[in-house]
Amino acid sequence: MGAYFARRALLMIPTFLGITLLVFTITRFVPGGPVDQMIMQVRMGGAGGEAGGSASGLESSVDIPEAALASLKEHYHLDKSIVHAYFLWLGDLVTLDLGKSFKYNVPVLELITSRFPVSMYFGLIGFLLAYCVCIPLGVFKAIRHTSRFDLTSSFVVFLGYSIPGWALGLLLLLLFGAELDWFPLGGFRSPNWEELSFAGRVADQLEHTFLPVLAYAAGSFATLTILMKNSLMENLGQDYVRTAFAKGLPSNKVIFVHALRNSLIPICTGLGHALGLIMAGSYLIEKVFNIDGIGYLGFSSIIDRDYAVVMGILVINTALILTGNILSDVLYVVFDPRIRFK
Amino acid sequence: MSADPASVEPTPDAPSAPPKSESVLRRRFRRFRSIRRGWFSFIVLFSLYGLSFFSHLLVSEKALVVKYDGELHFPAFGNFHEAKEFGQRRIGEANYRLLDRTLAEDDDPDTWVLMPIYEFGPIENLLEELDGPPPHKPSAQHWLGTDNRGRDVFSRLVYGFWYSLTFGLGVVGISYLLGVAVGSVFGFFGGRVDIYGQRLVEIWASLPFLYTVMIISNILQPSLGLLVFLVAIFSWVGISFYMRGEFYREKARDYVSAAIAQGESRTSIMFSHILPNALTPIISFAPFALVGAMNSIVALDFLGLGLPAPTPSWGELMSQGLDSLTAGDYHLVVSPIGALLLTLLMVVFIGEAIREAFDPKVFSRLR
Numbered sequence A: 001m002g003a004y005f006a007r008r009a010l011l012m013i014p015t016f017l018g019i020t021l022l023v024f025t026i027t028r029f030v031p032g033g034p035v036d037q038m039i040m041q042v043r044m045g046g047a048g049g050e051a052g053g054s055a056s057g058l059e060s061s062v063d064i065p066e067a068a069l070a071s072l073k074e075h076y077h078l079d080k081s082i083v084h085a086y087f088l089w090l091g092d093l094v095t096l097d098l099g100k101s102f103k104y105n106v107p108v109l110e111l112i113t114s115r116f117p118v119s120m121y122f123g124l125i126g127f128l129l130a131y132c133v134c135i136p137l138g139v140f141k142a143i144r145h146t147s148r149f150d151l152t153s154s155f156v157v158f159l160g161y162s163i164p165g166w167a168l169g170l171l172l173l174l175l176f177g178a179e180l181d182w183f184p185l186g187g188f189r190s191p192n193w194e195e196l197s198f199a200g201r202v203a204d205q206l207e208h209t210f211l212p213v214l215a216y217a218a219g220s221f222a223t224l225t226i227l228m229k230n231s232l233m234e235n236l237g238q239d240y241v242r243t244a245f246a247k248g249l250p251s252n253k254v255i256f257v258h259a260l261r262n263s264l265i266p267i268c269t270g271l272g273h274a275l276g277l278i279m280a281g282s283y284l285i286e287k288v289f290n291i292d293g294i295g296y297l298g299f300s301s302i303i304d305r306d307y308a309v310v311m312g313i314l315v316i317n318t319a320l321i322l323t324g325n326i327l328s329d330v331l332y333v334v335f336d337p338r339i340r341f342k
Numbered sequence B: 001m002s003a004d005p006a007s008v009e010p011t012p013d014a015p016s017a018p019p020k021s022e023s024v025l026r027r028r029f030r031r032f033r034s035i036r037r038g039w040f041s042f043i044v045l046f047s048l049y050g051l052s053f054f055s056h057l058l059v060s061e062k063a064l065v066v067k068y069d070g071e072l073h074f075p076a077f078g079n080f081h082e083a084k085e086f087g088q089r090r091i092g093e094a095n096y097r098l099l100d101r102t103l104a105e106d107d108d109p110d111t112w113v114l115m116p117i118y119e120f121g122p123i124e125n126l127l128e129e130l131d132g133p134p135p136h137k138p139s140a141q142h143w144l145g146t147d148n149r150g151r152d153v154f155s156r157l158v159y160g161f162w163y164s165l166t167f168g169l170g171v172v173g174i175s176y177l178l179g180v181a182v183g184s185v186f187g188f189f190g191g192r193v194d195i196y197g198q199r200l201v202e203i204w205a206s207l208p209f210l211y212t213v214m215i216i217s218n219i220l221q222p223s224l225g226l227l228v229f230l231v232a233i234f235s236w237v238g239i240s241f242y243m244r245g246e247f248y249r250e251k252a253r254d255y256v257s258a259a260i261a262q263g264e265s266r267t268s269i270m271f272s273h274i275l276p277n278a279l280t281p282i283i284s285f286a287p288f289a290l291v292g293a294m295n296s297i298v299a300l301d302f303l304g305l306g307l308p309a310p311t312p313s314w315g316e317l318m319s320q321g322l323d324s325l326t327a328g329d330y331h332l333v334v335s336p337i338g339a340l341l342l343t344l345l346m347v348v349f350i351g352e353a354i355r356e357a358f359d360p361k362v363f364s365r366l367r
Helices: A002-029 A034-047 A066-075 A082-094 A110-143 A148-162 A163-180 A197-238 A239-246 A250-263 A265-279 A283-288 A294-303 A309-336 B024-034 B035-050 B097-106 B153-189 B191-206 B209-219 B224-235 B236-250 B254-261 B267-279 B280-302 B314-323 B331-360
Strands: B064-070 B071-072 B111-116
Touching: A002 A082, A002 A309, A002 B071, A002 B191, A002 B209, A034 A066, A034 A197, A034 B064, A110 A197, A110 A265, A110 A294, A110 B153, A148 A197, A148 B331, A163 A197, A163 A283, A163 B280, A163 B314, A163 B331, A197 A265, A197 B224, A239 A250, A239 A294, A239 B280, A250 A265, A250 B224, A265 A309, A283 A294, A294 A309, A309 B191, B024 B331, B035 B153, B035 B331, B097 B111, B153 B191, B153 B236, B153 B267, B153 B280, B153 B314, B153 B331, B191 B236, B209 B224, B224 B236, B236 B267, B236 B280, B254 B267, B254 B314, B280 B314, B280 B331, B314 B331
Parallel strands: none
Antiparallel strands: B064 B071, B064 B111
């Protein structure tokens, strides 16, 4: 078993290299990169009145000396082959140097660490909320299968599946933010956060948390509830449950002690993927609620061609997801001793 | 299971084979039809989709028929008519709606206009006919109001419906083809093909989907075909995992050994023996894949990475709604989300019914 997971961990390395090389290559071919932008800036700034529309050939630029262009290209390793540049980037990565943001002119790592707590805050609370609601709901639906409660709540589950979290967030924002004015129209905290008392801060933070967290939780609400329900239903049909009933145990004990424990296995293994939540700021939800988190950073870095940031987020994200996948499998073994990986 | 009285002979206790056995597919289809909610959604959704192919005849600013000075014209069928041909004082194409109203005043049987049922087009700017700044609130004339450029929201939703569903079906179709092909090859051949292939798929699957689509649609000018292709090449991976597993399981069955013993070719075993059996789980997954695909196009349009303006799309309307949240133009949020919700709810109902028909889980319980 240990060997299996060691092999899995080693297999992460080629996968990681493959992903980063692929995205690295894409970024090299995208027009409008740092050098192009610098040239545009120099042209706009230097020539002033000259019309900026004649961006025909970049090499035929009038006011940038060849030497400056070459040094610029060298700075971004654009004068080297893709593989060479990739290995230089990889070498920096080994020393935990993700480079500097082209737009903000600060180290990428600093930029990411300043943004991810906001995203993680919403992501984790939403995740916990989803588990806290879906597990009891799924259990109740399974016990009361085909009851009126089961059927009506199924409808809610279908609705939840049919609307993406960010669209639900938009609807909530409209109803409770704009119309009823119960909650603020987005943001992480109020602009006057610094002036608030402690109690005021707590209230303010909670007000800004409620709606986005609902939007995050809604994303996994339907699948998680159904997974829980089906898992428990399946276990209730097993022989060991029949045996437990036959030997005269009270049904509460059979359901909640015997069946429930086994049916939680598929739910618990999902916990491994929670690792990805650290960076899982959904850009869509962050856009709706105007939150300046990692999702927004990732999106704007692509639009601005801020490749150091693009690659930095990719590296951390990939590492977390790959580790999360393995962790998920480890959790399988921990929770379910019947499972053996070879 | 209740038998169809028309097709099955009334032989209640005879264990002998019925004269004509019902095929598995027929039985599944019958079961699917018996689930009312899903079957009803199926009929409604695909009737609406069929109708939406003719939306330029139902919801449009162009007249179906114009009779002017004794001559018949058919502008809705692609004939362009300048405004002055019909005595209107404006530049460009004639405004048939105004023509209809002016002609209705003089009761001349030789000049008339037949307009579509809903007489506003999706990209037609209505500012010159409406008072006040856009967006306009819903009214009897504009059922769902107008957007921030004075275009009719209902009309845009109708065209957006065709666009979203076509996109979704296209993505599901292509990703299924890719996923089935890749998954069945890995599952059937196994061994080294499988081990190395799986690593490549893993790399592909770990690429952040929306991320890469954003990069590419940021460089290239998006079109419906390109977007379908982009989203499809990222959504086949899950299907291939399913297929791989099914092939692994099916190829160990006796009927495959029998086919091999009979000397059947590999292609024959793969396609005519294993494939039909392996398709069951992914067929019942298809409607849920459609939900995912339609959500992704709405998200892309919401971010401004979908089809270029002025293509009518639901996501674009939602982003307008977000921008005008404080202005109280709620119809810009509620109408597209309502349209999306209703459509996807129907798809989910269909999916639930298909799953029930293909894979009926009977939970045996004691109490």
